[in-house]
Amino acid sequence: MGKDVLTGEHFIHGDAACAEGGIAAGCRFFAGYPITPATEVAERMARRLPEVGGIYIQMEDEIASMAAILGSSWGGVKSMTATSGPGFSLMMENIGLGMMTETPCVVVNIQRGGPSTGLPTLVGQADVMQARWGSHGDYGCIALVPCSPQECFDLTVAAFNFSEIYRLPVFVLADEMIGHMSERVVIPRKADLVIVDRPQPKVGKDKYLPFESSSHMPAPMAVTGQGYHVHVTGLTHDERGYPVITDTVQERNVRHLVDKIRRNAEKIIRFETLGIEDATVVVVAYGCTARVARQAVENLRGKGYKVGLLRLITIWPFPSALIRSIAGRVKAFVVPEINYGQIAYEVERTAGGAAEVLLLALMGGSIHSPEEIEEGVAEFL
Amino acid sequence: MKFWRLPLDSEVHSIPHGTVRIIENRCKGCGFCIEFCPNGCLKQSKRFNAKGYHPPEVVSYAEDCADCGLCSLICPEFAIFTQLDEAKKITESDILKVSTRYSRKDKRYVKS
Amino acid sequence: MRVRCRKLQPFNKEAADDVIQKDHGLHPDDKYLKPGRIPHIWCPGCGLGVVLTTFIEAIRRKGLPVDKCAVVSGIGCTGRVAGYLDMDTYHTTHGRAIPFATGLALAKPDTSVTVFSGDGDLFAIGGNHLIHAARRNVNIKVICVNNFNFGMTGGQAAPTTPLEAKTSTTPTGNAEAPFNLPAVAHAAGAVYVARWTTFHPRQLVHSISQSLDKKGFTFIEAIAPCPTGFGRPNKLGSGLEEMRFYRENSEIRNGIDPGLAEIKLRGKIVVGTFSDVDRPDFLENYQNNVVSKVLSKGDKPGKGRAA
Ligand SMILES: Cc1ncc(C[n+]2csc(CCOP(=O)(O)OP(=O)(O)O)c2C)c(N)n1
Ligand code: SF4
Ligand code: SF4
Ligand code: SF4
Numbered sequence: 001m002g003k004d005v006l007t008g009e010h011f012i013h014g015d016a017a018c019a020e021g022g023i024a025a026g027c028r029f030f031a032g033y034p035i036t037p038a039t040e041v042a043e044r045m046a047r048r049l050p051e052v053g054g055i056y057i058q059m060e061d062e063i064a065s066m067a068a069i070l071g072s073s074w075g076g077v078k079s080m081t082a083t084s085g086p087g088f089s090l091m092m093e094n095i096g097l098g099m100m101t102e103t104p105c106v107v108v109n110i111q112r113g114g115p116s117t118g119l120p121t122l123v124g125q126a127d128v129m130q131a132r133w134g135s136h137g138d139y140g141c142i143a144l145v146p147c148s149p150q151e152c153f154d155l156t157v158a159a160f161n162f163s164e165i166y167r168l169p170v171f172v173l174a175d176e177m178i179g180h181m182s183e184r185v186v187i188p189r190k191a192d193l194v195i196v197d198r199p200q201p202k203v204g205k206d207k208y209l210p211f212e213s214s215s216h217m218p219a220p221m222a223v224t225g226q227g228y229h230v231h232v233t234g235l236t237h238d239e240r241g242y243p244v245i246t247d248t249v250q251e252r253n254v255r256h257l258v259d260k261i262r263r264n265a266e267k268i269i270r271f272e273t274l275g276i277e278d279a280t281v282v283v284v285a286y287g288c289t290a291r292v293a294r295q296a297v298e299n300l301r302g303k304g305y306k307v308g309l310l311r312l313i314t315i316w317p318f319p320s321a322l323i324r325s326i327a328g329r330v331k332a333f334v335v336p337e338i339n340y341g342q343i344a345y346e347v348e349r350t351a352g353g354a355a356e357v358l359l360l361a362l363m364g365g366s367i368h369s370p371e372e373i374e375e376g377v378a379e380f381l
Numbered sequence: 382m383k384f385w386r387l388p389l390d391s392e393v394h395s396i397p398h399g400t401v402r403i404i405e406n407r408c409k410g411c412g413f414c415i416e417f418c419p420n421g422c423l424k425q426s427k428r429f430n431a432k433g434y435h436p437p438e439v440v441s442y443a444e445d446c447a448d449c450g451l452c453s454l455i456c457p458e459f460a461i462f463t464q465l466d467e468a469k470k471i472t473e474s475d476i477l478k479v480s481t482r483y484s485r486k487d488k489r490y491v492k493s
Numbered sequence: 494m495r496v497r498c499r500k501l502q503p504f505n506k507e508a509a510d511d512v513i514q515k516d517h518g519l520h521p522d523d524k525y526l527k528p529g530r531i532p533h534i535w536c537p538g539c540g541l542g543v544v545l546t547t548f549i550e551a552i553r554r555k556g557l558p559v560d561k562c563a564v565v566s567g568i569g570c571t572g573r574v575a576g577y578l579d580m581d582t583y584h585t586t587h588g589r590a591i592p593f594a595t596g597l598a599l600a601k602p603d604t605s606v607t608v609f610s611g612d613g614d615l616f617a618i619g620g621n622h623l624i625h626a627a628r629r630n631v632n633i634k635v636i637c638v639n640n641f642n643f644g645m646t647g648g649q650a651a652p653t654t655p656l657e658a659k660t661s662t663t664p665t666g667n668a669e670a671p672f673n674l675p676a677v678a679h680a681a682g683a684v685y686v687a688r689w690t691t692f693h694p695r696q697l698v699h700s701i702s703q704s705l706d707k708k709g710f711t712f713i714e715a716i717a718p719c720p721t722g723f724g725r726p727n728k729l730g731s732g733l734e735e736m737r738f739y740r741e742n743s744e745i746r747n748g749i750d751p752g753l754a755e756i757k758l759r760g761k762i763v764v765g766t767f768s769d770v771d772r773p774d775f776l777e778n779y780q781n782n783v784v785s786k787v788l789s790k791g792d793k794p795g796k797g798r799a800a
Contacts, residue, residue, distance in 0.1 A: 002788075065592075071593035073596070229581055231583075238509070242576070412538075455543055457541065457542020458532065459522050459523065
């Protein structure tokens with residue numbers, strides 16, 4: 001058997017780092033369908049999983065890939081898939097099934113320019129809202145946005161941990177730039193990695209409620225073959241998993257799916273800041289855009305301007321409280337993103353008029369230059 | 382089907398006999414058990430069950446039930462099943478019954 | 494934003510258990526059924542309950558422990574089968590039972606995974622998954638209940654609706670030719686292919702038992718009456734009359750080329766076990782062609798490879 005955690009220094013691209021992060025976190029099943037720029041995740045998995053006792057399967061499409069990882073997760077195996085825009089769209093119905101059935105798994109989306117086939121080989125960040133609202137109905141979700149190959153590794157591990165704790169499909173929303181960028185990636189020793197496994201039920205079959213909703217945490221998860229005989233359905237269901245098509249059960253069911261994320265948001269949200277304490281203008285950025293934004297902020301600070309950077313690591317749940325707390329004391333937020341306004345709307349909404357918001361939009365295919373961001377910030381200096 | 386004498390191996394064979402159990406309130410009155418019971422043991426009752434259907438009931442020659450299990454297999458509602466009673470040796474009256482039973486049923490099964 | 498919701502009514506386990514106590518356990522099959530789930534939702538005269546019973550009987554005959562069985566369904570009247578069985582059951586999305594089951598069967602190779610779903614689910618929206626799972630020979634047992642229409646949504650045309658048959662979306666008669674399901678499954682690579690009707694419960698039990706013994710992708714078509722969706726517009730009468738029709742018009746022809754088993758409206762129905770072959774399943778091929786090769790290459794797992 002090969003090594004699951006390749007401890008050491010590597011020079012690999014973000015896609016490969018996502019795959020290694022998954023394997024290090026315990027992923028032993030990958031189902032996918034080739035799509036640029038996420039194919040390299042699948043390729044790495046195809047080579048690596050059999051080394052560590054896992055299974056790689058290339059499905060007939062992304063719908064099947066998503067369904068298959070839900071099935072294997074219920075078979076008790078940590079599972080993931082990786083795709084890009086068109087495939088992400090196809091996965092949406094079964095992502096909803098995963099949300100409704102509280103199934104842990106990880107979906108990596110290496111974003112490219114859209115809509116439709118768009119820019120297969122070039123960068124985009126326009127699936128941010130799709131990750132939040134892409135499947136129909138209400139549910140809470142977690143999306144992590146790496147800004148380097150190192151973070152592709154780290155955040156894929158984190159995504160698995162969140163998925164096991166909160167029992168839901170978790171998104172790693174990388175982008176083509178990060179996915180295809182090769183950099184130094186340090187993989188820690190296995191003993192130094194924090195790996196969380198889904199809690200197991202401690203009570204007998206007659207007491208166990210697989211979809212318990214009374215606390216804001218999911219129930220422990222009994223998988224196939226443990227004798228609990230859980231019924232797992234995408235229909236509105238009660239705490240036993242039995243379908244009950246009534247408004248009262250819908251009320252409990254859906255509020256549980258939303259609240260288990262909403263009420264735990266403070267524990268989930270991750271971000272990084274640079275100089276926001278004294279800033280009069282704060283740049284809010286994520287993914288590859290955050291790398292340029294950091295450069296721009298550092299340049300401006302070097303020139304003595306009070307500019308800060310808020311780099312989002314989780315975009316969902318969105319750090320609304322943080323934005324609100326900054327909004328009162330800054331003049332403006334500048335939001336560079338490779339779409340025509342997605343996170344900028346969230347910033348504007350949560351700032352609630354207390355600060356101005358400037359969207360620096362790019363439609364995809366290239367990233368901002370530091371100068372473009374500096375010029376945007378300069379409007380408020 | 383007519384036998385002109387007791388089969389020579391009747392000593393080694395026995396006829397299983399079943400008691401029919403009907404969970405009346407589960408029945409949706411589809412009639413499958415009544416129609417396909419090979420021994421014609423069942424008929425539709427005049428009673429209404431809680432769902433408003435007429436559940437089957439056992440006809441007077443209920444001892445004909447051979448516990449073949451078809452009714453419980455073909456019932457879509459888990460509403461009927463049989464329990465095996467003691468098997469009994471074949472007697473001459475059984476042979477007679479077999480012939481009458483088949484003529485009672487669908488004509489296609491009567492070979493003469 | 495402040496949020497005001499309705500007061501939640503908490504789940505009352507005692508009350509739910511009470512309902513269960515009332516009726517559960519009266520029938521010998523009840524021990525294979527989830528407590529408190531019967532009566533099921535199917536119409537009077539619907540054949541789905543018959544197919545469910547035959548599945549239970551096959552499990553009983555094989556003596557398979559229920560902890561080693563899992564059932565995956567898609568969406569539709571047939572999709573509800575999973576929810577009634579007291580084992581690990583999965584009611585997935587429309588058409589996606591097979592890929593879900595693929596993941597489950599690969600993750601849990603010691604579990605017998607059965608897919609129970611409708612003809613629309615498996616051959617319209619899920620058709621692509623079916624042929625690919627058959628091609629890969631994933632170890633899943635498919636039981637496809639064919640009622641010649643989309644029952645759950647109210648009797649629309651399905652890929653099995655015979656030419657000229659009436660449904661709510663083909664009011665003047667279907668203009669499309671149907672799939673011959675066993676032929677499709679066979680051509681795609683299923684290792685076991687059979688067709689029976691609900692008039693043949695014993696044969697169904699036998700076929701399901703046989704398929705449970707096989708390793709690989711098996712396919713059983715169970716033709717079932719749908720008096721509500723298909724019987725009514727085509728004047729086929731009640732479920733019982735459809736069953737009588739099967740009795741009069743079924744022709745058992747084991748071993749024939751399933752291509753010869755096409756079904757026409759009011760035509761004869763060829764039933765039987767059409768094929769039963771052996772070939773390595775997905776996991777065996779994966780072991781031989783991937784895992785053993787990777788491991789024999791020596792223990793040098795992707796050391797710092799720049800991929
Ligand atoms: C993606 C999607 N499209 C459409 C539907 C609506 N729908 C529910 S069941 C069904 C057809 C089911 O037909 P079949 O598989 O033949 O099962 P039956 O009800 O006849 O047993 C359809 C179209 C759905 N649930 N999901
Ligand atoms: S067990 Fe057989 S003979 Fe007895 S009632 Fe049922 S179908 Fe008839
Ligand atoms: S087969 Fe079952 S549901 Fe149908 S009439 Fe008989 S007992 Fe009732
Ligand atoms: S609509 Fe048809 S398939 Fe659905 S329950 Fe009724 S009879 Fe059965």
